[in-house]
Amino acid sequence: MKTLVVLSGKGGAGKTSVTAALAAAAARDLSGGVVLADCDVDAADLHLVTAPEVRREEVFIQGELASIDPDLCTQCGECLEHCRFHAVTEDFSIREEHCEGCGVCEAVCPSGAVRMEPRRCGRWFVSDTRFGPMVHAALDIGAENSGKLVTTVRKQADRLAEESGADLVLVDGSPGIGCPVIASLTGASAVLLVTEPGVAALHDLRRVMDLADHFRIPALAVCNKAGQSPAREAETEAYAEERGLLVAGRLPNDAGFVRAQERGLSVVEYDPEGLGAELDEIWRNVTSQLQLRGVKQCG
Numbered sequence: 001m002k003t004l005v006v007l008s009g010k011g012g013a014g015k016t017s018v019t020a021a022l023a024a025a026a027a028r029d030l031s032g033g034v035v036l037a038d039c040d041v042d043a044a045d046l047h048l049v050t051a052p053e054v055r056r057e058e059v060f061i062q063g064e065l066a067s068i069d070p071d072l073c074t075q076c077g078e079c080l081e082h083c084r085f086h087a088v089t090e091d092f093s094i095r096e097e098h099c100e101g102c103g104v105c106e107a108v109c110p111s112g113a114v115r116m117e118p119r120r121c122g123r124w125f126v127s128d129t130r131f132g133p134m135v136h137a138a139l140d141i142g143a144e145n146s147g148k149l150v151t152t153v154r155k156q157a158d159r160l161a162e163e164s165g166a167d168l169v170l171v172d173g174s175p176g177i178g179c180p181v182i183a184s185l186t187g188a189s190a191v192l193l194v195t196e197p198g199v200a201a202l203h204d205l206r207r208v209m210d211l212a213d214h215f216r217i218p219a220l221a222v223c224n225k226a227g228q229s230p231a232r233e234a235e236t237e238a239y240a241e242e243r244g245l246l247v248a249g250r251l252p253n254d255a256g257f258v259r260a261q262e263r264g265l266s267v268v269e270y271d272p273e274g275l276g277a278e279l280d281e282i283w284r285n286v287t288s289q290l291q292l293r294g295v296k297q298c299g
Contacts, residue, residue, distance in 0.1 A: 001161050002189040002290045005171040005217075007181060009204020011043065014224040015194045017257045017267065019172040020049040021279040022192075022286065024268035027131040029283070029296050032167035036134035037157035039150045039184040040174045041122070044136055049266055052127030052134050060137065060149050064101035065119040066094050072113035079105035079114060097142045124152055126160065133160050147179035154184060167292055176204075177211045185211070190218045190289055192248065196225040197232035202239060209243055219245055220289055222282055226250035246289065249282035251275070 006022070008015040019036075026034035038046040066087065068079070073092050080088045083105055087098035106114040121144065124137040135157040137149050154171070161169045173184040185191065191212045195205045205221070212219040221240055226233060227250075240247050252275075260270035267275040287295050 001158075001166060001169065002292055003158075003169040003171065003187060004190050004192060004286060004290060005039075005173050005184055005188045006192045006194060007173040007184075007208055008175050008194040009177075009201065009208045011175040013175070013194045013196055013201065014222075014251070014257065015175065016040070016045050016049070016172055017261065018192070018194050018222055018224075018251075018279070018282070019046060019170060020266040021268045021276070022283055023050065023129075023131040023170055024266040025280060025283040026168055026170060028268075029287075030167040030292070031296050032165050034132045034168045034170050035157050035161040035164070035166045036129065036132060036136075037153050037169060037171045037184075038134065038136035039153050039171050039180065041137045041139055041146050041149045041153065041180065042174060044138060046134070046172045047127075047136060049261060049264060050127075050129040050131060050134055051264055052125070052129050052136065054125045054127045056126040058124050059120055060122040060124055060152060061118045062121045062148050063119045064103065064116040065096060066099050066101070066103070066105050067115050067117055068092055068094060068105075069113045069115070072111050074111050074113070076110060078108040078110065082108045122149055124149065124156065126156065132166065133164070135160065146174075147183045150174070150180045150183035151186070154186060158187070167295075168290075177207050181208070181211065182215075185215055185217060188215075188217050190220065190286075192286065193219055193221045193245075194224055195221055195236060196223065197229040197236055199232070202232070202236055205236065205239070209245065218289060220248040220285065221245050222248055223250045225253040227252055246285065248285035248289075249278060251278055251282075 006019045122139040174180040260267045
């Protein structure tokens with residue numbers, strides 16, 4: 001079993017569209033099948049294309065949250081004075097978005113009115129899609145610890161893949177280089193970096209490439225919106241050559257991506273002779289890099 005993580009240095013680079021297209025190709029070509037993991041839990045959108053049917057839903061609990069029992073509270077002010085995060089209001093209730101779960105308020109409360117309770121941060125799901133099983137999640141509004149939720153999603157996807165004998169775990173990661181991205185990279189066989197021509201995009205590509213190098217994970221790149229700026233595209237390709245980064249393919253700036261997503265389809269399904277053919281070429285390069293077994297056909 002191999003794991004491919006699709007990343008980008010910033011949002012809007014086309015990461016999820018590429019992931020969905022590779023999912024369609026993998027479902028078509030791999031005898032053992034593919035398990036999908038949407039690890040972009042802060043802004044999950046792979047479900048817009050995969051149309052998952054949820055068959056398991058779990059609450060994600062992480063850390064603790066203070067609560068004050070008004071029947072026991074004497075309003076002595078100890079909790080208000082000692083809370084360094086300003087989570088206690090003047091009328092002795094808890095601002096959930098400020099509470100760090102440190103428990104100081106519980107420790108200093110002389111009347112035992114404060115309790116620390118498990119903190120719900122979101123939900124995670126196991127679903128069926130037309131491409132294969134998918135693990136995905138949703139953070140609650142204002143909730144944190146997305147890196148730990150990503151780790152939960154990855155572990156569940158790996159477990160599903162092992163149980164079903166899948167050939168590939170395909171991960172839609174978060175943009176950037178933060179904690180959720182690092183969590184999604186754990187145990188990856190390779191990373192596919194989606195970029196586009198431009199100064200900022202090249203800067204972001206350098207950062208995420210450094211991250212992949214740090215963890216010694218082989219990397220490939222896809223240049224999206226190709227043809228718009230030949231000079232910037234040449235800079236990106238020069239950088240790729242300098243770093244030994246294989247450019248798995250180039251995708252034109254084509255409204256077909258948007259039209260496909262509006263119809264809930266990947267571009268492999270929506271435009272098999274056009275954009276779909278471009279993605280098939282990228283898929284062939286990915287399968288070669290991963291040395292995937294169980295490939296029935298590649299184009």
